Amino acid sequence: MRALVIDDSRAMRRIVGSILEDFGYETRQAGHGREALDVLEEGYLPDLACVDWNMPVMDGLQFVSAVRSNPAYRSVTLMMVTTESEHGQIVRALAAGAHEYMIKPFTADAMRDKLALLGLLPQEVTL
């Protein structure tokens, strides 16, 4: 399985990326939404995109909207991974097309549970 980790913090990209790699994912990273769209346009189609909300250039909500408006990216599952934890913000993200929502800080166990809910946990990973 492939994942694209989108966050303006390199530290957070490494944290999320390493958790996903421990679950067997191959990962790529992008520092903001525009850079992530460039990765998709190159032809890298991930099973999962983990998307921060507050980023420079193009924020996570704009990225989610852009991906959802392109039928070529329909297979990409979008999970917001963000500090934005108010109910209204979660509703906005889900309405824009995000499939799941993870609030920072989170643990590897929480990520595993979300992936299991999405059917994106490789079978060899035990719950």
Place this chain on the structure above:
Amino acid sequence: MSELLSRVQEPIPNLLDPAIVQSIADDVWTSLVGDGEVLVPLPVPAPEVTVSAWVQITGPWCGAVVVTCDEPTAKALTECLLRARPPVVIEPEDVADALGELANVLGGNVKAALPGPSTLGLPETGPTPPATRPDDLCRVDAQWRGQYLTITVQGAVPAPHAERNEVPL
């Protein structure tokens, strides 16, 4: 502008208990810094030179959430955050990025505890910004691995170069 905001907004001690900030920090430390890593709420003397990272909150309450420690502590925090795949050499930009992300996660959770709606700015790092109003300050003085570390939620921190945006009277 910041003076006007300070005048009208509810001071942070009326909105946020330091115990909530400590509780948020406990979660952040366990999840991001590492299992068994604890931010102990016992103050130690401040070092002469400190570095800070902060995020601005803009809403019914305006201000910043600021994390402050000394440089070796910031570097040690960075090593912990990057524990899975640490680079061979930790560069200053790695430290700024990691400390900024700590401020970002703390700030996002503090924002959620405040009256909203509010927006969160992007992390900034640099010399510790002054707290402009002592009554609009929520402070957690703590130590991590025995070293000085503070988290402050402080009202209406003037943005860097804010004077350039001031409208002359």
